[in-house]
Amino acid sequence: MSSLTIGKLKLDGNLVLAPMSGVTNLPSRLLCRKYGASLVYSEMTSSEAVVRQSLKSIERGFTCKDERPMGIQLMGSVPENLAESAIFLQEKFRPELIDINFGCPAQGVIKNGCGSELLKKPGLIGEIIRMLSDSLDIPLTAKIRISDNFDETLKIAEIIEKSGADAITIHGRTQKQGYSGKSDLDFIKGIKSKLTIPVIANGDIFDEKTSQNVLEYTRCDGLMIGRAAIGNPFIFKKISYFLKTGEILPSRNTEERLGDFFDYVKLCRNYDMLTFNDLKRNAQWFTKGMENVKQVRMKINKTHDIDSIMAIMNGLV
Structure with a gap:
């Protein structure tokens, strides 16, 4: 490269x-x-x-x-x-x-x-x-x-x-x-x-x-x-x-992808940048393409606080 x-x-x-x-x-x-x-x-x-x-x-x-x-x-x-x-x-x-x-x-x-x-x-x-x-x-x-x-x-x-x-x-x-x-x-x-x-x-x-x-x-x-x-x-x-x-890396599993989301949350906490609206958007983005994504997104859409989003994301692991 x-x-x-x-x-x-x-x-x-x-x-x-x-x-x-x-x-x-x-x-x-x-x-x-x-x-x-x-x-x-x-x-x-x-x-x-x-x-x-x-x-x-x-x-x-x-x-x-x-x-x-x-x-x-x-x-x-x-x-x-x-x-x-x-x-x-x-x-x-x-x-x-x-x-x-x-x-x-x-x-x-x-x-x-x-x-x-x-x-x-x-x-x-x-x-x-x-x-x-x-x-x-x-x-x-x-x-x-x-x-x-x-x-x-x-x-x-x-x-x-x-x-x-x-x-x-x-x-x-x-x-x-x-x-x-x-x-x-x-x-x-x-x-x-x-x-x-x-x-x-x-x-x-x-x-x-x-x-x-x-x-x-x-x-x-x-x-x-x-x-x-x-x-x-x-x-x-x-x-x-x-x-x-010239080689394609294998697809990542759900656990690995969720790991990135949790790393994102940790960084937001570290820099005092954790907000509900931003976390809600990122929870939607990081779950794109996962199994049962429609039901997961519907649940995320109904949340009103950070703890509810984290409970849903932790439940996917």
């Missing part, structure tokens, strides 16, 4: 955990690092909220030495606010890099002119990357989606490169697609062939074979794994093992 270098940051591999709102908190990132993610990203963080000194938003960057290297992803559309928040977070948490989101398709994000909505303003994207590149002491990356037109998408990627970004992640779907349809590997492959900075492919990477196919077809420098890692941090070990050896 290849290593990936982003600016002055040299990683031990090329598998990256995608930033996901409501998912990639510190405990989930630690589990993904444990199983071989080479780099993990915080949840997307609003630069406006950081500038306003929103404690909830700032604490999304909370980190520890065991998860290094890690990156903080920022969202926003005002260059000065993005730069101010990036400098503040760089000083507070010392992340290995900062990422700017130009790809989120969520309505609440695009209605404020952020995320993938910025793809309609290439000039502003260039201004944002230039200002942050000049302001930071650490590598800067960007994440984009494709547009319907290859030349338009390539133009944006080239602007990001020329403006000073150290790497770019490309999700091969359009804003309109959201997470439906298929990721367009031809767009990613075409952009990779034109850029000199590292290109990380994202979208439809959910097992060993899809990982190999995306890497070989696009010739990208790395892979970013998102939804396939939700409740399944072991996917990083499966994919890295396959890319190194």
Whole structure:
């Protein structure tokens, strides 16, 4: 498996955990690092909220030495606010890099002119990357989606490169697609062939074979794994093992998968991050695909406190 270098940051591999709102908190990132993610990203963080000194938003960057290297992803559309928040977070948490989101398709994000909505303003994207590149002491990356037109998408990627970004992640779907349809590997492959900075492919990477196919077809420098890692941090070990050896690890049994859930709970307790809503979501995610999952999920849905969830999960062992 290849290593990936982003600016002055040299990683031990090329598998990256995608930033996901409501998912990639510190405990989930630690589990993904444990199983071989080479780099993990915080949840997307609003630069406006950081500038306003929103404690909830700032604490999304909370980190520890065991998860290094890690990156903080920022969202926003005002260059000065993005730069101010990036400098503040760089000083507070010392992340290995900062990422700017130009790809989120969520309505609440695009209605404020952020995320993938910025793809309609290439000039502003260039201004944002230039200002942050000049302001930071650490590598800067960007994440984009494709547009319907290859030349338009390539133009944006080239602007990001020329403006000073150290790497770019490309999700091969359009804003309109959201997470439906298929990721367009031809767009990613075409952009990779034109850029000199590292290109990380994202979208439809959910097992060993899809990982190999995306890497070989696009010739990208790395892979970013998102939804396939939700409740399944072991996917990083499966994919890295396959890319190194060509062999598929045996499927994990229920006890092993539940072990990851209990490790997640322990980490949440250790970092005082255990909440009912988050635990309920993770109990659903970690039981996906298990036997009698429908009945288990119905029981979890009816819970109203942490102890009830833990009783159900302990009963599965």
